[in-house]
Amino acid sequence: xxxxxxxxxxxxxxxxxxxxxxxxxxxxxxxxxxxxxxxxxxxxxxxxxxxxxxxxxxxxxxxxxxxxxxxxxxxxxxxxxxxxxxxxxxxxxxxxxxxxxxxxxxxxxxxxxxxxxxxxxxxxxxxxxxxxxxxxxxxxxxxxxxxxxxxxxxxxxxxxxxxxxxxxxxxxxxxxxxxxxxxxxxxxxxxxxxxxxxxxxxxxxxxxxxxxxxxxxxxxxxxxxxxxxxxxxxxxxxxxxxxxxxxxxxxxxxxxxxxxxxxxxxxxxxxxxxxxxxxxxxxxxxxxxxxxxxxxxxxxxxxxxxxxxxxxxxxxxxxxxxxxxxxxxxxxxxxxxxxxxxxxxxxxxxxxxxxxxxxxxxxxxxxxxxxxxxxxxxxxxxxxxxxxxxx
Amino acid sequence: xxxxxxxxxxxxxxxxxxxxxxxxxxxxxxxxxxxxxxxxxxxxxxxxxxxxxxxxxxxxxxxxxxxxxxxxxxxxxxxxxxxxxxxxxxxxxxxxxxxxxxxxxxxxxxxxxxxxxxxxxxxxxxxxxxxxxxxxxxxxxxxxxxxxxxxxxxxxxxxxxxxxxxxxxxxxxxxxxxxxxxxxxxxxxxxxxxxxxxxxxxxxxxxxxxxxxxxxxxxxxxxxxxxxxxxxxxxxxxxxxxxxxxxxxxxxxxxxxxxxxx
Ligand SMILES: Cc1ncc(COP(=O)(O)O)c(C=O)c1O
Numbered sequence: 001x002x003x004x005x006x007x008x009x010x011x012x013x014x015x016x017x018x019x020x021x022x023x024x025x026x027x028x029x030x031x032x033x034x035x036x037x038x039x040x041x042x043x044x045x046x047x048x049x050x051x052x053x054x055x056x057x058x059x060x061x062x063x064x065x066x067x068x069x070x071x072x073x074x075x076x077x078x079x080x081x082x083x084x085x086x087x088x089x090x091x092x093x094x095x096x097x098x099x100x101x102x103x104x105x106x107x108x109x110x111x112x113x114x115x116x117x118x119x120x121x122x123x124x125x126x127x128x129x130x131x132x133x134x135x136x137x138x139x140x141x142x143x144x145x146x147x148x149x150x151x152x153x154x155x156x157x158x159x160x161x162x163x164x165x166x167x168x169x170x171x172x173x174x175x176x177x178x179x180x181x182x183x184x185x186x187x188x189x190x191x192x193x194x195x196x197x198x199x200x201x202x203x204x205x206x207x208x209x210x211x212x213x214x215x216x217x218x219x220x221x222x223x224x225x226x227x228x229x230x231x232x233x234x235x236x237x238x239x240x241x242x243x244x245x246x247x248x249x250x251x252x253x254x255x256x257x258x259x260x261x262x263x264x265x266x267x268x269x270x271x272x273x274x275x276x277x278x279x280x281x282x283x284x285x286x287x288x289x290x291x292x293x294x295x296x297x298x299x300x301x302x303x304x305x306x307x308x309x310x311x312x313x314x315x316x317x318x319x320x321x322x323x324x325x326x327x328x329x330x331x332x333x334x335x336x337x338x339x340x341x342x343x344x345x346x347x348x349x350x351x352x353x354x355x356x357x358x359x360x361x362x363x364x365x366x367x368x369x370x371x372x373x374x375x376x377x378x379x380x381x382x383x384x385x386x387x388x389x390x391x
Numbered sequence: 392x393x394x395x396x397x398x399x400x401x402x403x404x405x406x407x408x409x410x411x412x413x414x415x416x417x418x419x420x421x422x423x424x425x426x427x428x429x430x431x432x433x434x435x436x437x438x439x440x441x442x443x444x445x446x447x448x449x450x451x452x453x454x455x456x457x458x459x460x461x462x463x464x465x466x467x468x469x470x471x472x473x474x475x476x477x478x479x480x481x482x483x484x485x486x487x488x489x490x491x492x493x494x495x496x497x498x499x500x501x502x503x504x505x506x507x508x509x510x511x512x513x514x515x516x517x518x519x520x521x522x523x524x525x526x527x528x529x530x531x532x533x534x535x536x537x538x539x540x541x542x543x544x545x546x547x548x549x550x551x552x553x554x555x556x557x558x559x560x561x562x563x564x565x566x567x568x569x570x571x572x573x574x575x576x577x578x579x580x581x582x583x584x585x586x587x588x589x590x591x592x593x594x595x596x597x598x599x600x601x602x603x604x605x606x607x608x609x610x611x612x613x614x615x616x617x618x619x620x621x622x623x624x625x626x627x628x629x630x631x632x633x634x635x636x637x638x639x640x641x642x643x644x645x646x647x648x649x650x651x652x653x
Contacts, residue, residue, distance in 0.1 A: 023540035183568030292495025293443040
């Protein structure tokens with residue numbers, strides 16, 4: 001078992017990762033790796049980033065003792081409140097860091113993909129802050145189920161470009177962003193929204209999200225959690241939380257989208273029910289058919305509706321550094337209600353998946369201390385949940 | 392004919408290498424379509440085998456891939472069709488696809504099947520030189536070359552590695568962006584061609600964004616081969632039936648060939 005500090009020269013975490021990208025992009029990926037490396041070790045960048053994280057994003061986010069819910073569960077539950085970060089999700093940790101990088105690299109234009117719209121909003125926000133032009137690619141299905149976030153992006157001055165190809169969801173938005181980048185790479189930085197894509201993206205996004213786990217470790221003090229749990233879409237909030245814990249004793253559990261159930265074939269559980277392949281520039285676990293054609297994912301949660309996962313998670317799974325499970329759409333909806341009513345916190349559908357797992361496993365977890373990454377707030381999902389409920 | 396023989400036979404004149412998605416206009420009609428292009432003056436082909444998430448392709452070739460997959464096309468069937476195209480036309484064929492279907496089939500088995508089909512080269516759009524070693528080795532065992540890409544953004548250090556490994560040619564990306572029809576007015580192809588030529592005698596084939604007789608002729612003056620894809624694929628997607636599709640591509644290939652020969 002070995003935790004990778006930074007991926008090797010080929011961008012690998014164990015057998016996963018790499019750089020399977022069109023040649024047009026390769027020089028930019030090399031340039032980005034160098035620029036991030038220089039920035040990350042530059043005290044000026046670190047100081048600017050720390051200032052933004054504290055004064056703009058509002059970090060550190062609280063580690064909240066959810067006492068009433070703990071009583072209901074019979075489990076001591078601590079919530080890492082990424083929902084309280086500016087714009088309402090952990091995504092801002094990454095976009096502020098990458099926008100600062102784009103600014104340093106002198107790239108005037110930024111593109112991003114978004115599923116739930118949280119990454120799009122966080123990117124549009126960071127671009128507004130730095131005066132960068134911003135275009136966000138979003139699948140047409142997600143545009144309709146996350147309408148609030150579309151309006152927020154527009155208000156922040158971003159362009160939202162609808163993506164009709166494929167299923168009109170996150171995978172298609174990533175592909176559209178990559179295709180745009182192939183044409184515009186000389187003037188444009190791609191702020192990818194999770195620990196996915198070709199090297200160096202999985203490494204950059206993990207480094208920018210590990211603040212979640214680093215803060216949590218600090219806030220825990222002498223408390224040693226038994227379990228650390230987070231939802232896994234592309235895997236950024238979970239990797240950000242897990243990474244600093246990976247050498248410790250806590251059981252790390254990533255929860256994927258079970259959709260209508262794994263047997264239905266309509267889910268987003270690439271680690272639990274997929275197999276290794278190359279998607280969006282990296283070797284990782286993915287949903288694919290017997291011919292190596294990528295399959296469409298399904299989840300009620302737009303942020304988890306993705307047929308791939310970050311390569312470092314694939315390595316964590318393969319080497320037993322973390323384990324992965326899934327919960328269904330219906331379980332996630334129930335968990336969303338549970339937290340709302342017992343704690344007065346409306347969670348996003350994505351972290352509701354992690355919470356649903358704690359609910360389901362509450363007997364096995366009895367009297368244990370569980371840290372859960374509450375990756376975002378649920379405002380964006382209220383309309384969609386109302387529609388689902390009325391059906 | 393092999394690519395090497397074709398490059399030699401035509402000498403100064405650049406080869407016209409149409410790209411077409413196999414499975415179009417329908418799986419049984421693909422060979423007829425390629426034969427029509429051969430009769431109209433094609434010197435060889437890039438045979439597209441569909442992938443569900445083609446990152447280097449614009450909307451037209453994406454649509455072609457979706458249609459081809461819906462008709463039941465697979466990597467294996469695409470290679471079988473390539474063998475039939477070889478048989479019918481005796482022209483060199485490069486098979487073009489993406490990494491993941493190849494990994495699923497197994498790199499060695501893909502190489503074996505491609506060699507068996509008589510493919511002279513493999514073009515793998517999301518496989519940069521950095522990741523290409525295991526693929527190149529397996530293909531070489533079966534007598535199939537692995538094409539390497541050079542883009543306008545490719546640095547000198549990368550270009551050195553690209554020209555050294557490219558077999559049987561370097562695929563020079565003539566325009567920034569994914570596949571699609573453009574006016575061919577970019578000056579980047581000329582710079583790129585000069586940078587490749589100054590390093591190596593390896594044949595250079597230009598593709599991406601070349602769509603009409605004028606831009607093909609201009610690219611032909613810079614390179615040893617020219618790939619035209621989207622403009623041809625669009626004509627097939629727009630055609631009502633197989634005969635119309637064959638006529639439409641033959642007519643454009645004829646115009647391209649004429650422009651490149653004059
Ligand atoms: C609140 C929230 N949590 C989680 C995710 C899933 O992404 P990741 O797995 O990268 O954290 C998203 C994605 O949009 C999100 O908005």
